[in-house]
Amino acid sequence: MSELPYKSIPEMLKANAARFAGQTAVSYKKGGEWISLSYEHLYERVLMAARGLKKAGVQPGDRVAIFSENRGGWAISDLGIQMVRAITVPIYATNTAAQAAYVINHSEAKIVFVSTRVQYQKLLSVRDQIPDVELIVSYERFMGDKALPVYTLFQLSEISYPLTESEQQEIEAESEKISSEDLLTIIYTSGTTGVPKGVMLTQANMIADAWYGVKQLGGMESSEVFLSFLPLSHVLERTAGYHAALMYGCHVAFAESVDKVVENILEVRPTTMVSVPRLFEKIYSRIYENVHQMNPFKRKLFHQAVEIGRQYVYCRYVHRQPVGLLGIKYRLADRLVFRAIRQRFGGRLRFFISGGAPLDKTINEFMWIIGIPTFEGYGLTETSPAVTLNNIDEVRFGSVGRPLEKTEVKLAEDGELLVKGPQVMRGYYKNPEETEKTMTGGWLLTGDIAKIDGDGFVYIVDRKKEIIVTSGGKNIAPQPMENELKLDKYISQAFVYGDSRPYLVAILTPNLERLLELAHQQNLSYFDMEDLVSHSRVRALFAERIALVNGKLPSYETIKKFVLIARDFSVEGGELTPTMKLKRKVIYETYRDKIEKLYLENGNGGKG
Incomplete structure (x- = not known):
């Protein structure tokens, strides 16, 4: 060391x-004023x-x-x-x-x-x-x-x-x-x-x-300004948004709360932030909601700008090729479209770091396209947390980057990712049995199934314990499907289930703003949100949205039936961890009756 x-x-x-005596170390808001x-x-x-x-x-x-x-x-x-x-x-x-x-x-x-x-x-x-x-x-x-x-x-x-x-x-x-x-x-x-x-x-x-x-x-320069909003009780924010910032003499501003992040961004005008994918999903959804409201000319201009941006990002950052005329086109698209979007983040944000859960490839690309590179990484609490990280010079969308310096990774026979490095924990407190199960020969067993390409980029497939094995013996990773569903403008969150069952089912939560807008446009009559999500037209709409996703999948991975619930999964409700991961067992137990009903219908029940 x-x-x-x-x-x-x-x-x-x-x-x-x-060394940095007079420079601002931390700031926080009290009584409506920022104190440094x-x-x-x-x-x-x-x-x-x-x-x-x-x-x-x-x-x-x-x-x-x-x-x-x-x-x-x-x-x-x-x-x-x-x-x-x-x-x-x-x-x-x-x-x-x-x-x-x-x-x-x-x-x-x-x-x-x-x-x-x-x-x-x-x-x-x-x-x-x-x-x-x-x-x-x-x-x-x-x-x-x-x-x-x-x-x-x-x-x-x-x-x-x-x-x-x-x-x-x-x-x-x-x-x-x-x-x-x-x-x-x-x-x-x-x-x-x-x-x-x-x-x-x-x-x-x-x-x-x-x-x-x-x-x-x-x-990193000491002039960086971090806005900290993820819980410091989680290792991602503590290491990347707090220890790293103080190590380099940067300024850490603590957001008032998750609900005030958008407001605080405009006040603090950060240069960098650490986040989990849920924030990017909301950013992406909100921007496309606004595009949906634009007149045809502006809508076409936006989509053309995004396509130019996609070509530019892949040319410059992924393939590392000269951008030529494409660079001029991108600068024009930036001036007409992307610059205004960046102003909503205070106008100084240089990059995001994303961790805690998989970030959808489409959303990651979009963040780069609008000029806010988002570096997806991978890690665990047990690894302090970072194991791998993309950067401006080495990025592969869909991957979680290459291992940090002094960090080794390899795959077990079943595809589980193993890690060795200076960031790996000492063990579990007062729990030698679990420590022994998790550490073998100096390697940490992550519990994640991964792939490693020829250039050393790591791709996380899914949690080992969360891989669905259907009654037909098919192994299915639910997270990529859930991420694909969440890209739909009407779907906020998704949970896919089907372990030891003949087919897959899903629990979906709607984008309530979009759903209420639809209800208004179609003059739907309903008493409350529970009534609205059970409306025949709403159910038909969501069946159509699932069919679009199913069309990209092999038949054994398609979702045959679904439940639509009237509220988002939440930490307070017990369905999410503090870092917004799905608690699958809790969700299943909470909605067991609804899920089981999907398998009992048409006489296709049981676990056979």
């Missing part, structure tokens, strides 16, 4: 507090938090939990925890009280940082289940209950009392004892099935992933 620039995140922060902390000021706040944690009795190796949405306090807490050589245990802000209690108990955290009264109330409701918790530290002021003491981060940090020189020296001396192999964090996988597992990641794991990930992108 000697090639890495730092042995720990605290060492990095101290160095950058001097310079690198020097951030470091001071982190040292104060560390001082408070030491006074609260936190010892090296202790676990300290953070139960919060993204905000400045999250970063200050996490860095303060590391400064005293403790271990950060993030909890998704969307977790229920019971889920949070599991993580707290399993990690044996005695102190929990929370964002608001809402998270505090969750913990208070399960106080009897978390008896070892001694202290709650909140980022907002409110009255707590004597059964669960609460202080603010300001109170813990004793913000009114400047750090003395001796206090700073004592904290820095402690942080200098951190080795690269010390645990930085335990992240409990959200998981699409089963009980969460605590992934143990070291300082070296996360520094290596951030360092080699940025090298794969060709480096």
Whole structure:
């Protein structure tokens, strides 16, 4: 690990507090105004938090939990925890009280940082289940209950009392004892099935992933502005949108919430962002909805511009050929069409990084066409997370890029992707059995079926456990089909099912805006959304849309029947993980009766 620039995140922060002292490190919105902390000021706040944690009795190796949405306090807490050589245990802000209690108990955290009264109330409701918790530290002021003491981060940090020189020296001396192999964090996988597992990641794991990930992108200037909106409790945002940014002296602005991202983009005008495919799906859908409303001339101009853009992108970036006259055509298309689209992203956005789930090839191409290259990568919580990443010089649409430097990949006999590298976890916390199942001979078994082409680009086919095996013995990957369905202007989300069954069925959620527009145009009579999705004309429309997708597939992969439900799958509803992956078992159990009915109709039931 000697090639890495730092042995720990605290060492990095101290160095950058001097190197980029007056530059903005983080910013967040409070009371309608953006508040910024310079690198020097951030470091001071982190040292104060560390001082408070030491006074609260936190010892090296202790676990300290953070139960919060993204905000400045999250970063200050996490860095303060590391400064005293403790271990950060993030909890998704969307977790229920019971889920949070599991993580707290399993990690044996005695102190929990929370964002608001809402998270505090969750913990208070399960106080009897978390008896070892001694202290709650909140980022907002409110009255707590004597059964669960609460202080603010300001109170813990004793913000009114400047750090003395001796206090700073004592904290820095402690942080200098951190080795690269010390645990930085335990992240409990959200998981699409089963009980969460605590992934143990070291300082070296996360520094290596951030360092080699940025090298794969060709480096980074300190002038970059990140807008952070994915949960910091997820390793993708933490490494790519937070650690990597601070490592290079960049500015990280924390979005107010997922709902405010569009508004915050225009305020912050970021140069780069990390996202999951759901955002790009919504961007793509919204743009094409607007095109649908245009007059015929503008609509034709848009489609011509997109076609020119597609040819230009493939010529310049994929085939690496001179663009010639095509470059002039693209510049004209850009001036007439694409520039206005980019202004909706603040006008400075240079690129996106996409991870967490497969990004549809058509949507990825479109983002490049409009002048916002979107670098799709692949990784797991267990790999800190990045394993592979496309970049401006090496891109293959449909692939997740080539492995990062110092990272090896290979395929097992059944096509499962195996990974070895400096970013691979130490193991699962207090779970040697699962660690042994997942690590073999130094290789991590990813659980993903993949292909690797002659140039070393990796293509993810599907999750090994999610491959559908029909009763006819056909192996079918559901994700590509679901992605194809989601490209339809009327379909928001899709879930394909058919394991051990004679044919495939789907649960679809509609694009409600489009559906309501259709109902208005055709004067459909309905009582509520449940009534509308069961309307015969609506069902006929969705049958037609599925038929268009089926027409591209072999007969055994076609969807024979479907269920249309009146709302999107959601994290709150339990159907999605915090990174927007489908929880297949939950969706099946939730809609079991509707799914089973599709197989019972026409006497074609059972699992035969």
